[in-house]
Amino acid sequence: MATDISTTPGSHTQPVPPQTEPDYLHVSSGFSSWAFTLDHKRIGIMYLIGVMAAFALGGVFALILRTELLTPGPTIISADWYNQMFTLHGAVMVFLFIIPSIPGALGNFVVPIMLGTKDVAFPQMNLASFYLWVGGAIFFVAALLTGGLDTGWTFYTPYSTTTSTSVIAATFGAFILGFSSIFTGLNFIVTVHTMRAPGMSWFRIPLFVWAIYATAIIQVLATPVLGITLLMLIAERALGLGIFDPKMGGDPVLFQHFFWFYSHPAVYIMILPAMGIISELISTYSRRHIFGYRFIAFSSVGLALLGFLVWGHHMFTSGQSPAMSVIFSALTFSVAIPSAVKVFNWLATMYRGSISLATPMCYALAFLFLFTIGGLTGLFLGTLVVDVPLHDTYFVVAHFHYVMMGGTLIAFLGGIFHWWPKMTGKMYNEFWGQVSSVIVFLGFNLTFFPQFILGTRGMPRRYYNYVPEFQSLHVMSTVGAYVLGLGLTIALAVLIHSLMRGKKAPNNPWGAATLEWQTTSPPPLYNFNYEPVGRDPYALHEMEYDASIDGYKHNPELAKLAPAH
Amino acid sequence: MTTTLLTLLANDELVPKWANWNMFPESNSTFGPAVDGAFNFIMWVCIFFFVLVCGLMVYFMVVYRRRTPNDKMMSSPTHNTPLEIFWTVVPSFLLVIMFARGFAGFVDMRTPPADCYDIKVIAKKWSWTFQYPDGTSTNELHVPVDTNVRLTMRSDDVLHSLYIPTMRVKMDVVPGRYTYLWFKALKPGQQHLFCTEYCGREHSMMITKCVVHPTQPDPNGNEDALLNMDFPQWLVYASDITRNKNFMTDGKFDPVKAGAELYKTKGCSACHSLTDQRIANGGPPWLPLSHALKTGEEIQLQDGSVKADDNYVRESILAPNAKRRTGYGNMPSYQGQMKDPEIDAIIAFIKSLDK
Ligand SMILES: [Cu+2]
Ligand SMILES: [Cu+2]
Numbered sequence A: 001m002a003t004d005i006s007t008t009p010g011s012h013t014q015p016v017p018p019q020t021e022p023d024y025l026h027v028s029s030g031f032s033s034w035a036f037t038l039d040h041k042r043i044g045i046m047y048l049i050g051v052m053a054a055f056a057l058g059g060v061f062a063l064i065l066r067t068e069l070l071t072p073g074p075t076i077i078s079a080d081w082y083n084q085m086f087t088l089h090g091a092v093m094v095f096l097f098i099i100p101s102i103p104g105a106l107g108n109f110v111v112p113i114m115l116g117t118k119d120v121a122f123p124q125m126n127l128a129s130f131y132l133w134v135g136g137a138i139f140f141v142a143a144l145l146t147g148g149l150d151t152g153w154t155f156y157t158p159y160s161t162t163t164s165t166s167v168i169a170a171t172f173g174a175f176i177l178g179f180s181s182i183f184t185g186l187n188f189i190v191t192v193h194t195m196r197a198p199g200m201s202w203f204r205i206p207l208f209v210w211a212i213y214a215t216a217i218i219q220v221l222a223t224p225v226l227g228i229t230l231l232m233l234i235a236e237r238a239l240g241l242g243i244f245d246p247k248m249g250g251d252p253v254l255f256q257h258f259f260w261f262y263s264h265p266a267v268y269i270m271i272l273p274a275m276g277i278i279s280e281l282i283s284t285y286s287r288r289h290i291f292g293y294r295f296i297a298f299s300s301v302g303l304a305l306l307g308f309l310v311w312g313h314h315m316f317t318s319g320q321s322p323a324m325s326v327i328f329s330a331l332t333f334s335v336a337i338p339s340a341v342k343v344f345n346w347l348a349t350m351y352r353g354s355i356s357l358a359t360p361m362c363y364a365l366a367f368l369f370l371f372t373i374g375g376l377t378g379l380f381l382g383t384l385v386v387d388v389p390l391h392d393t394y395f396v397v398a399h400f401h402y403v404m405m406g407g408t409l410i411a412f413l414g415g416i417f418h419w420w421p422k423m424t425g426k427m428y429n430e431f432w433g434q435v436s437s438v439i440v441f442l443g444f445n446l447t448f449f450p451q452f453i454l455g456t457r458g459m460p461r462r463y464y465n466y467v468p469e470f471q472s473l474h475v476m477s478t479v480g481a482y483v484l485g486l487g488l489t490i491a492l493a494v495l496i497h498s499l500m501r502g503k504k505a506p507n508n509p510w511g512a513a514t515l516e517w518q519t520t521s522p523p524p525l526y527n528f529n530y531e532p533v534g535r536d537p538y539a540l541h542e543m544e545y546d547a548s549i550d551g552y553k554h555n556p557e558l559a560k561l562a563p564a565h
Numbered sequence B: 001m002t003t004t005l006l007t008l009l010a011n012d013e014l015v016p017k018w019a020n021w022n023m024f025p026e027s028n029s030t031f032g033p034a035v036d037g038a039f040n041f042i043m044w045v046c047i048f049f050f051v052l053v054c055g056l057m058v059y060f061m062v063v064y065r066r067r068t069p070n071d072k073m074m075s076s077p078t079h080n081t082p083l084e085i086f087w088t089v090v091p092s093f094l095l096v097i098m099f100a101r102g103f104a105g106f107v108d109m110r111t112p113p114a115d116c117y118d119i120k121v122i123a124k125k126w127s128w129t130f131q132y133p134d135g136t137s138t139n140e141l142h143v144p145v146d147t148n149v150r151l152t153m154r155s156d157d158v159l160h161s162l163y164i165p166t167m168r169v170k171m172d173v174v175p176g177r178y179t180y181l182w183f184k185a186l187k188p189g190q191q192h193l194f195c196t197e198y199c200g201r202e203h204s205m206m207i208t209k210c211v212v213h214p215t216q217p218d219p220n221g222n223e224d225a226l227l228n229m230d231f232p233q234w235l236v237y238a239s240d241i242t243r244n245k246n247f248m249t250d251g252k253f254d255p256v257k258a259g260a261e262l263y264k265t266k267g268c269s270a271c272h273s274l275t276d277q278r279i280a281n282g283g284p285p286w287l288p289l290s291h292a293l294k295t296g297e298e299i300q301l302q303d304g305s306v307k308a309d310d311n312y313v314r315e316s317i318l319a320p321n322a323k324r325r326t327g328y329g330n331m332p333s334y335q336g337q338m339k340d341p342e343i344d345a346i347i348a349f350i351k352s353l354d355k
Helices: A002-006 A031-035 A040-068 A079-114 A123-145 A167-194 A207-239 A252-286 A293-309 A322-334 A336-350 A359-382 A384-390 A394-424 A430-457 A468-501 B002-010 B032-063 B081-109 B231-239 B255-265 B286-295 B310-318 B340-353
Strands: A543-546 A551-554 B117-124 B127-131 B141-144 B148-155 B160-164 B169-173 B179-184 B189-195 B208-213 B298-300 B305-307
Touching: A040 A079, A040 A123, A040 A394, A040 A468, A079 A123, A079 A167, A079 A207, A079 A252, A079 A394, A123 A167, A167 A207, A207 A252, A207 A293, A252 A293, A252 A336, A252 A359, A252 A394, A293 A322, A293 A336, A322 A336, A322 A359, A322 A384, A322 B081, A336 A359, A336 B032, A336 B081, A359 A384, A359 A394, A359 A430, A359 B032, A359 B081, A384 A430, A384 B032, A384 B081, A384 B169, A394 A430, A394 A468, A430 A468, B032 B081, B117 B141, B117 B160, B127 B141, B141 B148, B141 B231, B148 B160, B148 B169, B169 B179, B255 B340, B286 B310, B286 B340, B310 B340
Parallel strands: B117 B148, B141 B208
Antiparallel strands: A543 A551, B117 B127, B148 B179, B160 B169, B160 B189, B189 B208, B298 B305
């Protein structure tokens, strides 16, 4: 790949010109300069603050839940409160945090810069997507304040059509959030297709952008189904239309099909962007050209498409016909392959690298460990006969937390630490960053590993009380949750400290080769003060450390020493 | 060669003890081997790949750690198609074995044999009712050992799910249709039976027992005499509460004692309190009712009123919608689920509340 790069005129000869105009944070100030901004970077920052607040809320719910589970009987809250807490924990984490987190915050900030363009294709729509998110969040909070919500984040009928809690407000919130997600996705698809810098061919797009692109396809194709499903649910509740309730001639299992038709692909909306981040991190901090670029890129698209064919694996015990379960089980195994391919390629990227254990890499390695466990334990659940006893137990809870939290959240944190200097222009305390990653990693495993055992031993999920024999494992898990909470608090403290005291960041502190590092930190309003040109995003060997700026610079001389293919 | 390898991988008999990492509770049904064997097989595949991935990761972290910011780049390839194909194809074989094992066991689980002992299951918020062919009904599941048992399940309200970990079975109970489940227990004893589909406030209290009865009464078995009865004997016993030893006081049947027990096991406690406090979304509290029964007061209805007496209580249980009280929702009917002596016992119990 290095050869065709050197044929691109001017691709190596561009040192980043010194900054003359104010950066995007300082071009304008005041409330309305943010509230009405069309700058993808500022929208990304607003998303970042929003999703972090949502995460904090969902996290507090989680700690309350874990505390309640310290003893087999009632501990601190009533059963009704417990049911509301786990519902809102799930709903807030899924709809307000994980789905918008990486695309909304990091994707918005970096994708256009990585492509070497000024902004996304539809800046107004981008801002609208953020406000739709805010609107959805308001409905969620309103549901919380007006009667709560106790259906579980899955809204299964006929419970959700008969409970007295605020199902309509919450589903309407989720409906609005769906549009926010569609807007983001549509924007990225058009941006990737039409706004790439000169020289930025499809196979010079960084893998993070490939991942966001594959995600966007799912967002646009699957989210409308969720919207329709939620509308039908609202119609049934409000107008008494019998779609899902057998008392009115409906079918409750139909709801599950609709729901998972969206929500399984949504798993890939959550995990693909995280995989994209990991591709960037592993290659940058190993100072190695990413291994198997095309395989990683195509596996993202493959996952996005295959993800549409497996929803029935959530329903092996629902009463759907056994023949259907068999087909869904077979298809489910096919999605295991692309994920495994990615993991092997990441490992191959580390091989013979120069591996730095900077904070983002610590998170990336934690991701590799946790995601491997999360992915492998999915095999138990895809296997029909084993899923029967494990379904709806803590095994499933542990499995999806390893994937969603050990995967997406950890990658998100790694991404935040990686792009933080670019976003804020400030460095953070490396040591405490590393400490946070280690505590998060240990706390995470202590919280969720015991849950695999709990589930296999027979502990059902969504239980307020439980039989006493499960107590010791629950106590372990709760202690783990506190440790995890501590680790995340340290991570937040490191970031806040950096904002106040951090030293100025160089343009390229990590020696990364993607375009966002070939501009100033933070970037100017229109991202570059020169005409960027697409080049191999993983030509890391061309980056040279310069002690005088404590950062890396592009050295065209090194291009000639391109490593063997 | 490959076929021998495959049979080796799929034959659990050959697995030595130390290599059995199955984490399920000890199995008590004929499904045990299929489930546990598949679990253990997947476990070893997982251990292999986990050690491979994390071992390499740690090894690379140490061996290739960065020493200076400008470490010399070692020459190494950026792609290798044969390698990619290798690590795509080889794991696929393992996945095929997993699928096949899961499939074989599952078909068995979903195909009840012809000679099943049939038990009806009614799930409702928040209790289980098990009805045996002779009309007896209980809130714990009782089954004979070594017999194919089929459960025909329905729900009165929302989704529930019946799960017996030791039997390795689980099936949702869906309103508006029947779902089925079958198993064959191997050993007498009792085990947990859980509801695993979220169903509201008392979801986590929808726990009961699955009791497996021996083929012959076993005098040296469990201390609990009930558990030692063979199944037919238990059935006779269960169908008549007046002969139930638990409800005896000084060797005579005590209806108040029986009523107190039925209050809990029949699920009345979810909606009726024994004080004068209303349970949210529930029915009328029983202390005032007890008082009314004693004094013969009139009870206010949506239209008119009714004298509180045994007949009113009986009707409220069997046909709750016949007389509607103001300010309350519906009560599910217990028609066919409670026998006369049981209703008598409940009435005696309610009457005993107002001292
Ligand atoms: Cu799924
Ligand atoms: Cu239930």
